Amino acid sequence: MATERNQKRLRSDRVRIHEGELKMARWFKSSPLPFVFVNFAITADGKIAFANRTFIPFGSPRDREHMLELRATADAVMSGARTVDSGRVTLGPGGEKYRQLRRRHGLTEYNLRVIVSGSGSINPNAHIFKKRFSPIVILTTQRADERALKQLRTLADEVKICGAKEINFRKTLAWLRERWDVKRLLSEGGGELTDALFRAGLVHELHLTICPRIFGGRTAPTLADGEGVLKLADAARLRLKSQKRTGDELFLIYEARR
Numbered sequence: 001m002a003t004e005r006n007q008k009r010l011r012s013d014r015v016r017i018h019e020g021e022l023k024m025a026r027w028f029k030s031s032p033l034p035f036v037f038v039n040f041a042i043t044a045d046g047k048i049a050f051a052n053r054t055f056i057p058f059g060s061p062r063d064r065e066h067m068l069e070l071r072a073t074a075d076a077v078m079s080g081a082r083t084v085d086s087g088r089v090t091l092g093p094g095g096e097k098y099r100q101l102r103r104r105h106g107l108t109e110y111n112l113r114v115i116v117s118g119s120g121s122i123n124p125n126a127h128i129f130k131k132r133f134s135p136i137v138i139l140t141t142q143r144a145d146e147r148a149l150k151q152l153r154t155l156a157d158e159v160k161i162c163g164a165k166e167i168n169f170r171k172t173l174a175w176l177r178e179r180w181d182v183k184r185l186l187s188e189g190g191g192e193l194t195d196a197l198f199r200a201g202l203v204h205e206l207h208l209t210i211c212p213r214i215f216g217g218r219t220a221p222t223l224a225d226g227e228g229v230l231k232l233a234d235a236a237r238l239r240l241k242s243q244k245r246t247g248d249e250l251f252l253i254y255e256a257r258r
């Protein structure tokens with residue numbers, strides 16, 4: 001009886017996955033943009049780091065695996081300059097197990113890495129530039145002066161000016177799809193970058209791990225800082241797509257409503 005139930009569940013899971021793939025395939029055909037998904041670990045009080053912004057992984061080992069599993073479905077992983085220089089961040093695929101998973105998904109062994117730095121202030125000594133396993137693209141604006149641009153070009157495989165003062169993310173993501181064949185883009189924050197992506201209406205999915213900690217701190221970052229919105233009508237609306245509890249952590253997937 002239990003086996004029959006399991007078989008039924010497996011069959012319906014497969015149907016759901018198949019439908020999901022078809023939906024995604026149809027979407028890829030009709031849109032010039034990549035599918036954008038965002039992943040964060042947050043505390044129970046909604047913080048993504050301490051007020052001093054030091055990078056401290058505070059999720060469980062399962063959360064770290066989850067992050068690498070998500071990376072294993074992405075053509076590119078993107079972060080803002082302050083995330084990239086806040087610690088030993090590489091934005092890479094992780095060990096052989098995850099690179100194999102990428103190959104099984106039909107992806108390149110190593111994902112493209114994208115850094116957003118509107119003024120070109122990214123620290124040239126950041127850990128990511130010491131790890132040369134896959135191309136690095138820096139997205140910047142005309143606010144970056146000639147000196148900064150010259151230095152960025154020594155660090156990255158491509159430096160793209162994506163606007164005068166602000167990055168035009170819609171155009172830039174279309175360029176990433178066209179130039180670097182990015183169909184699935186995983187954005188890993190921080191808060192300033194995520195706010196800009198939500199305000200531009202470019203996020204499709206939000207993956208959240210709610211961790212059993214309280215950080216407090218009125219200036220501690222949250223997953224969407226930046227400018228924010230001032231009207232309820234402008235707030236991004238989400239639909240809870242799935243929830244899973246592992247130990248004291250909750251793994252949630254929200255889908256952006258359009």
Ligand SMILES: NC(=O)c1ccc[n+]([C@@H]2O[C@H](COP(=O)([O-])OP(=O)(O)OC[C@H]3O[C@@H](n4cnc5c(N)ncnc54)[C@H](OP(=O)(O)O)[C@@H]3O)[C@@H](O)[C@H]2O)c1
Pocket residue numbers: 039040041042047048049050052053054055056079080081082083084086116117118119120121122166167188189190191192193194196221225
């Ligand atoms: N818990 C988690 O899952 C998680 C994940 C990621 C990060 N974090 C934490 O989050 C903190 C960093 O977040 P954050 O919000 O301070 O910084 P961030 O979003 O990582 O980076 C901000 C910088 O990125 C550039 N940037 C971002 N959005 C931009 C836009 N729309 N246009 C132009 N440039 C843009 C700017 O660089 P320029 O200054 O060069 O213009 C800006 O100063 C760190 O403490 C990190 O550890 C936690």
